[in-house]
Amino acid sequence: MTSRIGDMVIDCRDPEVMAAFWSSVLGYRIFARDQTGVAIRGATVSPDILFIRVPEPKAGKNRLHFDVCPTDRSQEEELERLFSLGATRSSIVGSGSWVVLEDPEGHEFCLMSKRIAPEPAAYHDA
Template structure:
């Protein structure tokens, strides 16, 4: 028997801001929120992502990050879309097959050049 990731937790200053950003980036939807944060999920069994409010700011490079892949456009078009959503280019450089970006609170993630299939249509409203 093996384990499966149930939730990915991201500590942040502004859970609403990051949940909104990542929902737009990934096509996820918020499904729960309270005074501690916001939870989002995709249409399939992908892990939920929880944005939890903390008081201390991010200080160093992430030890864990997401690699995101375009589903319906090329890397350059997706890069323009993500920058329009509020992503910023990182001072960390990619290899040419990926671009290192930061979300609105400075959490690094990579935009890969490889395309992957989109998830199925979203499930019912939460």
């Protein structure tokens, strides 16, 4: 037997802002809210992402981060879209194939140059 990742949890100050940002970036939807945070889900069986409210701000560099890949446009076009959603360029320098960005609360993530296929359009609740 093995285990699978059920949820990815991100500590943040404002779960609503973070869920809205990452839903727009990834094409996910918000599917649950409670007093602790907000959860988003993609169309496939990939892990849900939970944004949990914590009182303290982010401190230091992430130990884990997302690499996001464009599905229907170039890296430059996707970079402009991510900026319009609220992403900012990080002080961490990427390589020729990725750009390091930060979400609205400063969590680092990378925009890769490689393209991947989009998720199916239909959502499935588990």
